[in-house]
Amino acid sequence: MTELLRTLFVTTPGTSLHLEGDTVRIRHPERPGRSVLPLVRIQQLVVWKGVEVTNDLLLRCAADNRGVTWLSRNGRFLGRVGGNQIGNPTLRLEQVRAHDDPQRRLEIAKSVVAGKLQNYRQLLLRVARDAEPTRQTQIRELAAAHADSLTAAASTRSLTDLLGVEGAAARLYSQNLPLLAKGVPPGRNRRPPEDQFNCVLSFGYGMLRVALTGALEQVGLDPYIGFLHGVRSGKPSLALDLMEEFRPLLVDRLVLTLFNRKEIATKHTIQDPAGGVTLTDDGRTFVLDRWSKARERIWQHSLLKREMPAGLLPNVQARLFARYLRGDQPAYQPWIAS
Incomplete structure (x- = not known):
């Protein structure tokens, strides 16, 4: 059986994503509480303009070849980081x-x-x-x-x-x-x-x-x-x-x-x-x-x-x-x- 890994979509401006061990921690100044997801279950991140992805999380995603994609507010593609290219x-x-x-x-x-x-x-x-x-x-x-x-x-x-x-x-x-x-x-x-x-x-x-x-x-x-x-x-x-x-x-x-x-x-x-x-x-x-x-x-x-x-x-x-x-x-x- 093949597991369907998740895509983490983050759309709310002002949200920041942080690396915490082997998890991603999601923070928003107006939403108190602790939201943490294990990275092993996440295949890629898709974030909208206004969402911050910290450097340590970006580097970890790049090392794991976990894609991070940025979109504009109306969903237009802005850019992508995917780590090292598959050597093929x-x-x-x-x-x-x-x-x-x-x-x-x-x-x-x-x-x-x-x-x-x-x-x-x-x-x-x-x-x-x-x-x-x-x-x-x-x-x-x-x-x-x-x-x-x-x-x-x-x-x-x-x-x-x-x-x-x-x-x-x-x-x-x-x-x-x-x-x-x-x-x-x-x-x-x-x-x-x-x-x-x-x-x-x-x-x-x-x-x-x-x-x-x-x-x-x-x-x-x-x-x-x-x-x-x-x-x-x-x-x-x-x-x-x-x-x-x-x-x-x-x-x-x-x-x-x-x-x-x-x-x-x-x-x-x-x-x-x-x-x-x-x-x-x-x-x-x-x-x-x-x-x-x-x-x-x-x-x-x-x-x-x-x-x-x-x-x-x-x-x-x-x-x-x-x-x-x-x-x-x-x-x-x-x-x-x-």
Whole structure:
């Protein structure tokens, strides 16, 4: 049995984190009392702007290869400390060689897109089960369109054509979001999000990005050398690649559920003078609680033929990707919900 280690999320400004033996001590001047957590149970720390991490704790985390990630108040990535890189230069060389081989890069990108489209199709079919007849028909038609996109993606002969198929499917999905949750606006907007739904969705994608970046670093892969997303300065392209297969069922499904159940309240977000919508402190705490609980949900892994919590899936897929690059398996197989 593999233990699901915890991610420690600290969002409240003015909080400070200290090393105390083999534990992390959490202090806040307005919250008396002693809060201590054993480091052995913590896989990574994710802290928001305004939270202090003391030098001794940072050094201990670096020595243990325990990642520390900083995010802005609206969940935008600011930086990360991960300790010494895993000493696996041979694996990284294989990653670069695969990226520089146009045919191999295309095949990997096709696997990434196939995982995304298939899991979006699964999400749509799951939502359709509980929908009223007219809406059910529309959602199933959308799922059928994703099946057609899967076929089209498999037959593409260039990365440009593949990106065209993927982009068209993404636009079709986002324009039909009102079918999936009442009151949700059509289309996707970000940087900054302009409504509650897109705000929470972007936040969820930010959490997923943190999880994938950490998983790739633990295996010894370079998160910045991707295949579908290529190489872009400052962008963890491989993390973005592997995020694609997880977006539908680990993030979209959670956010759609929150809105269908009307769990996102007015107090959870605030609109800034520029028109962007961000989570409040209450909102961040609430969504992080739901995200943490969703990480414990058990999913079937069809390739490994075993059940595992959602929180372990990024680590498993990072290892499977490394196995593919080393030549231990003929292709990268994305996680597809069964």
